[in-house]
Amino acid sequence: MSDRRLDRRLQTLYACIEALFQAGSEQELLQCICDTLVADGEFLLAWIGYGENDPGKAVRPVAQAGHGRDFLEGATFSWGGEERGQAPAGAAIRTGKACWVDDIRTDPSFSPWRTAALAHGYASCMAVPLIAGAVDLHGTLNLYSAERHAFEQSAIAHFAGLATCLTRAVVALRGHLADDLTSGVTALRASEERRRAQEALHQAQTELAHVTRVMTLGELAASIAHEINQPLAAIIADANACLHWLDAARPPLDVVRETLVAIANDSDRAAEVISRIRAFLSRSSVPHGPCDPAEVIRGVLPLVHPELRRHGIILEMSLAADLPTVMGDRIQLQQVLLNLLMNAAEAMREVLPERRRLVVRSTVEHRDDGPWAVVAVEDAGVGFGNNGDARLFDAFYTTKPGGLGMGLSISRSIIDAHAGRLWATTNPGHGATFHVALPGMR
Amino acid sequence: MIAGLRDFEGGRISQRELHALHRSAIQDTIERFEATGSPVITDGEQAKHSFATYAIYGLETLAPDGVPISFADGHIRILPRVTAGPFRYKTPADVYLDIARPYAHVPLKQAVSSASALSLLYPQDGIRDYSRQQYLQAVVVELEGEIRRCLHKGAHVVQMDFTEARLSIRLDPTRRLLESFVDLNNLVLERFSVDERQRIGVHTCPGADRHSTHSAEVDYAELLPSLFELRAMNFYVQLASEPDRERVLKLIRTHAKDGQRIFVGVIDPLDPRVETPEDVSERVLQAAQYIPVDRLGTTDDCGFAPFSDDTSRTRETAFAKIRARVAGTALASRRLGLD
Numbered sequence: 001m002s003d004r005r006l007d008r009r010l011q012t013l014y015a016c017i018e019a020l021f022q023a024g025s026e027q028e029l030l031q032c033i034c035d036t037l038v039a040d041g042e043f044l045l046a047w048i049g050y051g052e053n054d055p056g057k058a059v060r061p062v063a064q065a066g067h068g069r070d071f072l073e074g075a076t077f078s079w080g081g082e083e084r085g086q087a088p089a090g091a092a093i094r095t096g097k098a099c100w101v102d103d104i105r106t107d108p109s110f111s112p113w114r115t116a117a118l119a120h121g122y123a124s125c126m127a128v129p130l131i132a133g134a135v136d137l138h139g140t141l142n143l144y145s146a147e148r149h150a151f152e153q154s155a156i157a158h159f160a161g162l163a164t165c166l167t168r169a170v171v172a173l174r175g176h177l178a179d180d181l182t183s184g185v186t187a188l189r190a191s192e193e194r195r196r197a198q199e200a201l202h203q204a205q206t207e208l209a210h211v212t213r214v215m216t217l218g219e220l221a222a223s224i225a226h227e228i229n230q231p232l233a234a235i236i237a238d239a240n241a242c243l244h245w246l247d248a249a250r251p252p253l254d255v256v257r258e259t260l261v262a263i264a265n266d267s268d269r270a271a272e273v274i275s276r277i278r279a280f281l282s283r284s285s286v287p288h289g290p291c292d293p294a295e296v297i298r299g300v301l302p303l304v305h306p307e308l309r310r311h312g313i314i315l316e317m318s319l320a321a322d323l324p325t326v327m328g329d330r331i332q333l334q335q336v337l338l339n340l341l342m343n344a345a346e347a348m349r350e351v352l353p354e355r356r357r358l359v360v361r362s363t364v365e366h367r368d369d370g371p372w373a374v375v376a377v378e379d380a381g382v383g384f385g386n387n388g389d390a391r392l393f394d395a396f397y398t399t400k401p402g403g404l405g406m407g408l409s410i411s412r413s414i415i416d417a418h419a420g421r422l423w424a425t426t427n428p429g430h431g432a433t434f435h436v437a438l439p440g441m442r
Numbered sequence: 443m444i445a446g447l448r449d450f451e452g453g454r455i456s457q458r459e460l461h462a463l464h465r466s467a468i469q470d471t472i473e474r475f476e477a478t479g480s481p482v483i484t485d486g487e488q489a490k491h492s493f494a495t496y497a498i499y500g501l502e503t504l505a506p507d508g509v510p511i512s513f514a515d516g517h518i519r520i521l522p523r524v525t526a527g528p529f530r531y532k533t534p535a536d537v538y539l540d541i542a543r544p545y546a547h548v549p550l551k552q553a554v555s556s557a558s559a560l561s562l563l564y565p566q567d568g569i570r571d572y573s574r575q576q577y578l579q580a581v582v583v584e585l586e587g588e589i590r591r592c593l594h595k596g597a598h599v600v601q602m603d604f605t606e607a608r609l610s611i612r613l614d615p616t617r618r619l620l621e622s623f624v625d626l627n628n629l630v631l632e633r634f635s636v637d638e639r640q641r642i643g644v645h646t647c648p649g650a651d652r653h654s655t656h657s658a659e660v661d662y663a664e665l666l667p668s669l670f671e672l673r674a675m676n677f678y679v680q681l682a683s684e685p686d687r688e689r690v691l692k693l694i695r696t697h698a699k700d701g702q703r704i705f706v707g708v709i710d711p712l713d714p715r716v717e718t719p720e721d722v723s724e725r726v727l728q729a730a731q732y733i734p735v736d737r738l739g740t741t742d743d744c745g746f747a748p749f750s751d752d753t754s755r756t757r758e759t760a761f762a763k764i765r766a767r768v769a770g771t772a773l774a775s776r777r778l779g780l781d
């Protein structure tokens with residue numbers, strides 16, 4: 001072999017070795033090897049075929065380069081024992097050894113493809129199996145030359161060696177593919193499990209929130225019953241009065257009408273309280289929707305008013321006009337507010353009657369990410385001192401004889417689920433203030 | 443049909459004409475399938491381009507040069523490769539169900555691809571700004587939607603083609619990949635309730651190949667233990683073409699979980715000889731020795747679905763084979779005293 005040819009083969013080999021290390025995938029590697037092998041013009045066509053396990057035992061080209069794609073499209077190679085299995089492409093798979101045809105014009109084993117091959121200018125060809133040790137990819141690397149007797153012994157050994165390296169590289173890439181897929185699936189499984197755990201947590205939170213709502217309402221039951229009783233008593237008295245007036249010879253219809261209007265108003269008041277209670281007890285966790293914070297505040301008032309009145313607490317409201325709408329579960333937000341109001345009322349039970357003043361204040365805060373609605377519940381009660389501060393929001397932390405210590409912990413988890421913040425501050429004078437901040441709808 | 447698909451690819455007919463062709467091919471298949479007396483039928487999977495990739499055929503975010511893969515039918519296909527996110531189905535299976543349902547008078551089985559098959563379309567060197575995990579997540583979501591719609595639209599059962607099990611062992615002899623495949627498919631299956639899963643099945647043709655003496659062949663013994671880890675309730679298992687059916691049946695008995703129903707393949711679509719009802723009945727009776735009859739059913743080894751590059755199998759033979767399955771199954775249930 002001429003020095004120049006040897007030199008060129010070495011150059012090609014270096015380029016192939018580089019591909020073995022560089023290729024990101026099996027397909028890319030096979031294609032790159034074919035491209036490299038035809039690049040210097042020594043061969044007309046290079047292709048790699050894998051043997052199929054179908055009944056016809058076809059050799060399917062999976063990468064090819066050079067001159068004569070249509071030759072491969074038209075030709076069928078097999079790795080079975082019959083006529084179509086005699087070409088090097090199939091025979092090398094079947095036997096596991098390099099196979100070649102020195103002269104396509106005369107070699108009888110190549111007769112099914114002869115005409116097409118000669119038309120493409122091929123004079124000789126060779127196939128080396130993709131085998132490395134015990135690993136058999138069940139495929140071949142095929143080279144076609146314009147010269148007869150192009151594949152002498154040393155060339156065949158050279159390309160058989162390349163095929164072995166190629167086989168090893170393919171196996172490594174397949175191993176990586178397996179690794180990549182496995183780690184992708186593992187990561188997905190982990191994130192799915194996190195998602196499921198979060199859903200379960202959310203579910204548990206919703207149920208807990210419901211249970212504690214029921215309990216809170218239980219505590220309020222006496223005062224609420226009293227609250228409803230009042231309008232009912234008034235309705236009964238008014239109705240009796242009307243009946244009495246209607247018995248008269250000339251009933252005072254104006255007065256009767258006025259009284260009936262009062263009855264209607266009282267009924268509305270009672271009905272309103274009842275419908276608030278029912279909504280409040282509803283179990284369902286509704287999907288978050290737009291809520292007007294002022295509406296949320298007004299919604300809890302019928303539920304706490306009676307309790308506040310019973311303890312002689314004066315409620316003051318200061319609501320900003322331009323509060324942003326927030327996204328949330330209206331009932332759960334009401335629950336938070338109710339908890340804060342109840343705590344405030346409870347903190348003022350022991351203080352002097354004239355100090356029993358509770359302020360609900362709402363303000364807008366403009367932050368980097370837009371406006372936030374902030375609702376503060378400010379009392380003048382016993383306060384919590386600085387040492388209690390850290391544990392206030394812990395579950396089961398309570399300083400009350402009948403307390404459960406759940407109110408603030410539930411409230412905080414609700415506000416967290418709304419991407420908001422709940423915190424407490426000590427007032428300069430007396431008592432404490434609890435703040436709820438919720439991001440406005442974007 | 444196959445000619446039609448070529449014409450479409452060659453731009454000789456329009457998408458509309460291709461759809462019309464699908465429609466009439468499906469109608470014809472369903473009529474003939476029903477005529478075999480088979481209690482559950484398929485649309486013949488006419489419209490599928492190739493079973494791993496039908497749902498994504500024609501997507502713009504695909505390149506044609508993905509992994510060269512040897513499928514369970516022995517053919518090597520070069521899978522397409524996803525080139526960009528986000529991943530969405532183009533033609534989910536329920537679209538085919540919509541076409542087939544008006545023609546069908548008996549329950550329809552709808553095939554879908556598996557998440558594990560689709561997982562192979564993600565390129566080995568990754569996609570910028572679209573991680574493998576994101577891709578897999580999208581696949582799971584698409585498949586869940588597809589299966590749900592099929593169930594909702596009245597598919598009698600939805601059958602997930604899990605044919606790359608054998609391949610996975612060849613790629614990774616340590617079996618970690620197979621376990622990942624099972625895990626990934628379970629991520630889809632777990633999104634369904636136990637009741638819904640009664641109508642979801644998995645199809646496998648992982649058996650050893652008779653034609654092949656090839657050392658890389660993978661045996662059922664390596665696959666079945668993992669296979670039954672899939673949280674499906676119905677398994678369609680290739681058996682007819684197995685050289686040693688008894689051995690496979692024993693493996694099934696050992697590894698199948700309580701409540702999993704096994705539909706054994708009693709027809710070998712690759713065998714040019716048409717089985718007789720007697721052959722089928724014998725195969726069923728043999729299976730009944732290993733699988734309780736209330737959990738045993740019959741099926742064809744693999745669908746007769748024509749691949750778009752394969753014209754070899756004749757439809758006549760296919761329907762004759764299905765008739766033999768129906769008659770043979772009936773014969774066997776009489777012999778088992780079930781009628």
Ligand SMILES: Nc1ncnc2c1ncn2[C@@H]1O[C@H](COP(=O)(O)OP(=O)(O)OP(=O)(O)O)[C@@H](O)[C@H]1O
Nearest residue numbers: 343344347383384398399400403404405406407408
């Ligand atoms: N406005 C307040 N002023 C002073 N201390 C308060 C105030 N609000 C809460 N605390 C303190 O925080 C503790 C925890 O409050 P939290 O609402 O979580 O539980 P609780 O009120 O004790 O019981 P319940 O579960 O019935 O609400 C209270 O016991 C009290 O010590």
Ligand SMILES: [Mg+2]
Nearest residue numbers: 339343407408
């Ligand atoms: Mg409390």
